[in-house]
Amino acid sequence: MEIKRKGNLYNITAILVNKDGQVVDEVQDSFVIRELTVDKAGNFILNGEKIRLNGVARHQDRKNKGGAISKEDMREDFEIIKEIGANSVRLAHYQHDSFFYDLCDEDGILVCAEIPFISMLNEDSAAFDNAKSQLRELILQNWNHPSICLWGVQNEITMGGESDEITSQVKELNDIAKTLDPSRLTYSAQFMALNIKNPLNEITDVQGYNLYYGWYVGECEDFRTWAKDFHEVYPGKPLVISEYGADGLMKYHSKTPQQGDYSEEYQGVYHEKNYEIMMESPWVGGSFVWNMFDFASNGREEGGVSGINHKGLVSHDRKEKKDTFYYYKAMWSNELFIHLCSRRWKVRSDANISVKAYTNTGCGELLVNGVDFGKRTGHILKWNDIPLKMGKNIISIIGGRVTTDEIVIIRQEDEDSSYEFKGNVISWHEKGGVEGLEINPE
Template sequence: MSKTELEGINAKQQIVELIRQNFNHPSILFWGIQNEIQISGERPELRKLVNELNELTKKEDPTRLTTMANVMFVEDEDDYNYVTDTIGYNKYFGWYNGEAGDFAGWLDGFHKKNPTVKLAISEYGAEGILQYHSSEPKIKDYSEEYHALYHETVWKIFEKRPFLWATYAWNMFDFGANIRDEGGVQGRNNKGLITYDRKIKKDAFYLYKAHWSDEKFVHITGKRFVDRTDDTIDIKVYSNCNEVNLSVNGGETTTLTSEDKIFVFENISLKEGINEVKVFAKDGNISLQDVAMFNKVDNPNESYFTPEEEGGFVANWFDMPELGDVEMEELVITDDVYSTRCTVGELFKNEETKAIVTTYLGNVEEHPMFDMMQGFTIDAMSQIASDQFSEKMLYTLNKKLSQIKKSEQ
């Protein structure tokens, strides 16, 4: 569907051709109707088209299930969730908004409100860049350690909720994305479990291998985090063995067991200079081993830190001003005034509201994603870039926007 052709003629043609060309492939279980179509904003013609595509798909192939993936800010009770046989959500708690642990509350709440809806998480993930490391990983530090910790947290939440019909880590590989500029890396999305060139498996890859592969192995995480300033460190191992042994600098062996595939050897002392860490496990008569080298240093390795850019780590969103001391008061926003509930496109049609938006968000018309942004409400964008859209920023925007009536042109 384009801005002018509102019947979805091309989309309907494509779904028919897709089904007729691939109908006899036994590996196909679902036909996908849409992915994040709501990103263009609330459009009645889109809702109509999604329903028509589902009906057309069922007519072409009544034997298979239909599905679709909602963008993260679609409400739990939205009618979109009842169109297809199954539904997926592309959710990024712990990266674009909130914390990874927020998946638990959202999943339980959604399932309680929609007990008959067959729910999947069709995308989830966080960026992890091999160059960056931290002994105290946190959201948006782009470190390999946070990337791994994120997947540990989310995995534990998903495995306890059997009502999920599927979960899909986004992504297997880092991939090109020309408009992205994050973590000091341009033109690439770094959410992969494996690097862009398919050569290096990130630590998180081995968490999934521990759960999904029958091939026994042991893997020390943080091996690329070589230079360490701490006197003691925790050494984390992923393995699908029941028992793992650790030795440091040829010393005494420590043994751990684990039921969740994660083995954490705590408070391991490091001597000055190079330390050799070995882990061992047995699979019948086969011995398994992994080795890591850690260098105890006085000063941190600056190359491990993500370069902070002005306005935050994400350079491809907005250049927002410092607000200073803003005292927030209760605002009453009625339907006849502008607010952050309006789309960017709607706000840019009015010169006064356009001036307010550009004052706080910069010249977004030159942003490579501006066409897509026009369908977003400011509130929806704040969910994706929550680190930039603070409560003070949203309050300030609403205070100024709500002074302008929609009838005033």
């Protein structure tokens, strides 16, 4: 169901005059009249219509710039988010530039805004004073942005351990948010190891969970069991999956994608399985892909690359869109397209390969070296045992007779081993989480 998320954007001018009628100050702002509520079943209701939050998370950084990004950079990010068809964005885990909120206001994108109360409790009382101050400033500076639908009070705060003090502090932060802005909903993003029955899940209006079944732990199918368990404990609680994802490095590829191989193919399989389970769980009111873009992360050394989290759907420099980007575009966007996957796997040795494509046209017809291999229907299109000749092979596809795509694959005798990750898979969680991080001061 397509949701009419846009409203009329109004401009307002507030003028302060003294007793003599002279203007001493003037402020201009914009606003939209909109309402986001939840019903008794935990569904989100936007302006009277049920809506699912089809969202992505975003960090405010970019290759070779860090956080010193320009308005042009932010506008490019926003256009990419619009292209994928997302209706919401999670701005993690700190204050973001107000210009990005302006862009979301203008287009009707819903925003989750949050503070850096994150990962583990700091015993210094000044740290909590800072968290309260940041929450007040976040709300008071931004409450006129109609794009903001949720105030986030913490992210994975129990990663360093659980305590009564954490519960007390999260309650206090939630109270501050509700006092300053009772019109909006609050949420928190739990560390996936937190027990479902923990009292932290009873504080905010909306509960978020960061779940990585099929990547850090377990299998993708484990998410189904978890979602059912949560719903049994909190049948009317609005639930969003605030993070889920898998690292996908565009230089790695696999014909048998497996958890931990860092291949672009497994990233696709991971998201296909997890999103399918979410859509089969109607009490999951929304989800935020972690992450829209690859981002800098000093404590990481995964997939043979240091300092980067590769869970993004788009490269850190925004120049390359991974296959998984097009999976979500197929699920969310009305802009007709078809996309052949594994296009960066240019050199193969197999005589027969599998071909996959994502599309929102409803169908696709595959041609390889001019030979028609038939049509498939759906969002995910697959063909098996497609023969390759030695040398150059042209693979093309027609989607719904309105859009096409084409890639070239070179077949050679010897397998190109550079496409395979050969290191040991040791995630930062296995290194000890936040307590195990060694921070490079440079």
